[in-house]
Amino acid sequence: MVDLAVSGPIARPSQWRAGFARGGPRLWIGVGLVGFFVLIALLAPLLAPHDPIEQDLLSAQLPPAWMQGGEVTFPLGTDSLGRCVLSRLMYAARTAIAVALIAASLAAIIGIAFGLIAGMFGGWIDQVVSRLIDVWMAFPPVLLSIVLAAVIGAGLTSVIAAIVVVDWTRFARVVRAETMVQLQRDYASAARALGLSRGQILRLEILPNLVPLIVTLFAVEMGIAILVEVILSFVGISVAGDVATWGGMIVEGRQVIYQAPWIMAFPIGCVILSVIGFNLLGDGLRAALDPVQRR
Amino acid sequence: MRWGEIIRRLVLIPPTLFGVCIIVFVLLRVVPGDPIAMMIPPGASAADIDRLRAFYGLDQSIPQQFITWFGQALSGNFGRSISLHQSVFELVLARLPATLELSAMATLIAVGLGTVVAFTGVYVRGRGAEWAIDGGIGVFLAIPDFLWALILLLLFGVLIPLLPITGRIDPQLDVTFHTNFYLIESLLTGRLDVASALLQHMILPAVALALPFAALVARILKASLSEAEDQDYAQIARARGFSRPAILLREVFPNALIPTVALGGVQITLLLGGTVLVERIFSYEGIGNMAIDAVINRDFPLIQGLILTFAILFIALNLAVDLLVTLLDPRLRHG
Numbered sequence: 293m294v295d296l297a298v299s300g301p302i303a304r305p306s307q308w309r310a311g312f313a314r315g316g317p318r319l320w321i322g323v324g325l326v327g328f329f330v331l332i333a334l335l336a337p338l339l340a341p342h343d344p345i346e347q348d349l350l351s352a353q354l355p356p357a358w359m360q361g362g363e364v365t366f367p368l369g370t371d372s373l374g375r376c377v378l379s380r381l382m383y384a385a386r387t388a389i390a391v392a393l394i395a396a397s398l399a400a401i402i403g404i405a406f407g408l409i410a411g412m413f414g415g416w417i418d419q420v421v422s423r424l425i426d427v428w429m430a431f432p433p434v435l436l437s438i439v440l441a442a443v444i445g446a447g448l449t450s451v452i453a454a455i456v457v458v459d460w461t462r463f464a465r466v467v468r469a470e471t472m473v474q475l476q477r478d479y480a481s482a483a484r485a486l487g488l489s490r491g492q493i494l495r496l497e498i499l500p501n502l503v504p505l506i507v508t509l510f511a512v513e514m515g516i517a518i519l520v521e522v523i524l525s526f527v528g529i530s531v532a533g534d535v536a537t538w539g540g541m542i543v544e545g546r547q548v549i550y551q552a553p554w555i556m557a558f559p560i561g562c563v564i565l566s567v568i569g570f571n572l573l574g575d576g577l578r579a580a581l582d583p584v585q586r587r
Numbered sequence: 588m589r590w591g592e593i594i595r596r597l598v599l600i601p602p603t604l605f606g607v608c609i610i611v612f613v614l615l616r617v618v619p620g621d622p623i624a625m626m627i628p629p630g631a632s633a634a635d636i637d638r639l640r641a642f643y644g645l646d647q648s649i650p651q652q653f654i655t656w657f658g659q660a661l662s663g664n665f666g667r668s669i670s671l672h673q674s675v676f677e678l679v680l681a682r683l684p685a686t687l688e689l690s691a692m693a694t695l696i697a698v699g700l701g702t703v704v705a706f707t708g709v710y711v712r713g714r715g716a717e718w719a720i721d722g723g724i725g726v727f728l729a730i731p732d733f734l735w736a737l738i739l740l741l742l743f744g745v746l747i748p749l750l751p752i753t754g755r756i757d758p759q760l761d762v763t764f765h766t767n768f769y770l771i772e773s774l775l776t777g778r779l780d781v782a783s784a785l786l787q788h789m790i791l792p793a794v795a796l797a798l799p800f801a802a803l804v805a806r807i808l809k810a811s812l813s814e815a816e817d818q819d820y821a822q823i824a825r826a827r828g829f830s831r832p833a834i835l836l837r838e839v840f841p842n843a844l845i846p847t848v849a850l851g852g853v854q855i856t857l858l859l860g861g862t863v864l865v866e867r868i869f870s871y872e873g874i875g876n877m878a879i880d881a882v883i884n885r886d887f888p889l890i891q892g893l894i895l896t897f898a899i900l901f902i903a904l905n906l907a908v909d910l911l912v913t914l915l916d917p918r919l920r921h922g
Contacts, residue, residue, distance in 0.1 A: 318725075423599075423603075423606070424606075426599065426606075427603055427606035429901070430898040431610075431894065431897070431898065432856075432859070432860035432863060432894070432898075432901070434861070435860070435863055435893070438863075438878075439611070439615070440614065442882050442885075443614055443615075515729070519731055519734075523864060526733075526867060526868075527879055546868075549744075549745055550745060553741055553745050556737065556741065557741060560734065560737050560738065564730055568726055568729045571728070571729040572725070
């Protein structure tokens with residue numbers, strides 16, 4: 293009987309394989325896309341043909357190599373300051389993945405904490421957290437992140453803070469609701485009957501069952517973080533000019549959209565592919581980790 | 588959602604709005620960057636600056652400023668814009684119709700498109716085409732409105748220059764409007780040339796806003812339709828010899844509508860929030876575009892007024908959706 297309370301599901305290799313099979317092509321494509329960008333982010337200094345901030349004004353706004361007037365040394369062309377677009381895209385992937393990881397982790401920690409506490413204790417604590425979430429949901433998220441970033445000032449910290457403050461509710465809402473559902477289940481009642489404290493029930497029983505949900509949300513949140521960086525770039529409160537970010541590149545490209553549309557097109561492509569990657573990864577993981585919720 | 592629940596929600600509106608006001612107010616007051624410094628001409632004396640500061644109430648403590656602002660706001664006075672030197676209420680009121688027309692157009696496109704895709708998806712259920720439709724929905728759902736705006740801008744503004752990409756209407760078009768609902772007004776007064784010019788400017792931002800929402804409508808409606816079609820009543824109708832399209836439209840659709848409105852309706856707020864950036868990208872003169880300018884200019888009164896406007900719209904939309912669901916669902920209506 294004692295074992296019942298503490299033994300969690302142990303993943304064996306065969307279960308991993310089964311999970312991957314359940315995830316289907318979504319999971320594979322998601323893993324592939326995200327893996328691709330993570331790899332580029334890690335290896336950017338080795339892969340990039342140029343220094344991302346090295347300016348060459350004589351070869352500014354060069355088109356990609358396969359277009360007329362392109363040069364092989366700049367495979368995807370150059371921007372208005374003659375910086376290599378491909379190298380900047382690679383270094384921007386670094387920034388994007390780093391921001392996404394940090395921001396999503398912080399949002400997850402804060403949101404999960406609030407959600408668990410509200411779901412577990414109910415009563416006035418739940419009321420306070422729920423009202424707080426209500427107030428948050430009444431804000432237009434884009435506007436809130438812009439105002440926040442303006443408060444903190446430009447820089448990566450500002451981008452991360454904006455994402456965390458705006459998006460902790462995403463985790464809090466889901467975790468709160470799911471904690472309440474799990475608490476109704478027999479295993480939670482059994483744990484209570486065994487005399488486990490609330491903290492123990494949360495840690496040993498509820499939390500492990502929330503993992504699939506949290507992992508899914510986390511992947512989606514990383515995609516959102518990449519988008520928020522682009523949003524903030526549009527208002528000119530993302531990072532300083534010499535740090536390459538996809539959002540910054542899009543905004544710079546917007547200014548020369550008629551002369552050199554490719555400058556804007558490539559970072560848009562990167563943002564789209566990475567966001568789709570994170571979404572597919574989230575979808576696939578949900579299916580892989582939790583057969584009950586499989587669609 | 589029963590009537591009691593709706594009353595409970597109504598009661599919760601004032602405290603929610605109050606919370607929004609406090610958060611915005613405090614956030615703005617810790618912003619680095621002085622709105623007064625951005626509006627004074629060079630060479631203004633310290634006394635002039637102090638006088639301006641006092642005029643906008645910025646010399647008082649934050650709680651004092653809040654009480655003053657809140658008291659005035661209750662009587663409909665939301666202060667004066669620091670950067671535009673006009674009443675915030677009038678500024679927002681003048682720009683709001685542009686955003687409402689754009690959002691309404693986007694919602695229409697999204698609902699139409701989403702419904703068509705959902706029906707197509709259900710109709711080809713179990714075949715390879717369904718897989719393709721699901722994949723497409725997933726992609727359209729993942730890419731947010733402002734990225735669509737950029738893609739459409741590149742495609743139809745630059746590569747194939749079909750449509751105008753800035754503003755709400757051509758500046759050279761000589762028309763005077765009596766209201767700010769340009770599109771509705773021009774349609775009502777029969778100025779079809781003006782209406783078509785307005786539509787040309789509106790179509791790209793509206794489609795950009797509509798695409799992710801259409802995907803959402805399609806996903807929810809398709810799932811609800813599939814579920815409803817598996818129910819006994821649909822099977823019985825099938826057995827009685829009704830054609831599949833007839834069953835889908837007449838038997839299954841009304842039942843699938845309720846969850847779609849309930850789940851999808853709430854997300855209209857996302858579409859509305861999306862106007863901020865999409866309007867910016869297309870230089871469309873609505874409140875979203877205005878909000879970004881207000882943040883850049885540190886125009887406190889205007890930002891407060893705009894965020895409050897968005898918050899009221901969000902809450903009103905949520906409530907409207909709940910009401911609609913209650914009206915649609917006989918179980919809740921009599922519950």
